[in-house]
Amino acid sequence: MRILIVEDNPDILANLYGFLEPKGYTVDSARNGYGGLAFASENPYDVIILDVMLPGLNGLELCQKLRTDLHITTPVLMLTARDSLPDKVAGFDSGADDYLVKPFSLVELELRLRALVRRSQGQHATHQTLRFGDLVFDPEMHDASRAGVKIQLTKTGYILLRCLMAAAPRIVSRETLEQAVWGDDRPESDALRTHIHALRQAIDKPFASAMVHTVPGVGYRLSIPDAPE
Structure with missing residues (x-):
């Protein structure tokens, strides 16, 4: 599984790398919204982990651009410290597929990622050439x-x-x-x-x-x- 992480918190990013890479996942990362947009537009990923609060281009805006401007359908798991219903609605309305509130369990995150990828592969049986x-x-x-x-x-x-x-x-x-x-x-x-x-x-x-x-x-x-x- 190839994963893109868009997260500006270095501690969270280090924890994600330390958990995912030893399990055999290929991980790329960007620390701001525009960097994430560049990675996602130029590389194929199985799933994207996207923080909401990002410098330059926030996670909601980035997700909207991926869906509306670039027509990228890669599953997006959105991370945020905000857990109110309006915040979750805003995340899903921007095009996110799942929503995980900080602080979160790394084991739960992996389970959600795998579920998103399975669902996506069921919808897109053939990969892009x-x-x-x-x-x-x-x-x-x-x-x-x-x-x-x-x-x-x-x-x-x-x-x-x-x-x-x-x-x-x-x-x-x-x-x-x-x-x-x-x-x-x-x-x-x-x-x-x-x-x-x-x-x-x-x-x-x-x-x-x-x-x-x-x-x-x-x-x-x-x-x-x-x-x-």
Whole structure:
């Protein structure tokens, strides 16, 4: 199970990591609403843990954007210290699927997450395959191909490809790609450039035209050959 946690309290975040990762869950995190929006828009998750009180973009606003603007149906478990009925109604009205009041039991949280994922998988029996031009990628199976030719990538390469394809043909900033790969522990060297080069070697070099393009000073994007920029 891949989980996105959007939570600005470092103690709660550390407790969630310490509980979930040893159980084999893959966990990404953001400490503000806009960071959570970027992660959720560029990566596939099984479930999202979302705090209500967030800097910049609060949890209710973020959930509304996920549902209304991006049409993301990933189950959302909302965390809040507010336990009044109006607060719960506001959470569900924003698009949340479940609601857990702080302080909460980590065991109960895991049970709720698993229930949300089971329910979601029942509603969406097939997972999403990303397609852009002749490039096809199944993020869950790590199965990528271009024009029917299978493409082998490293773990980092698959993360970068998922980010670029989810946003294509929009530009993905360097900061967003680095966050997706390394989280807050970003390397000082220009490691991203090296991994993008390897991605180009796999996706572009065997073919007559390039799909991976650098936007100087901004980031990277995918484009279909001969399509307007």
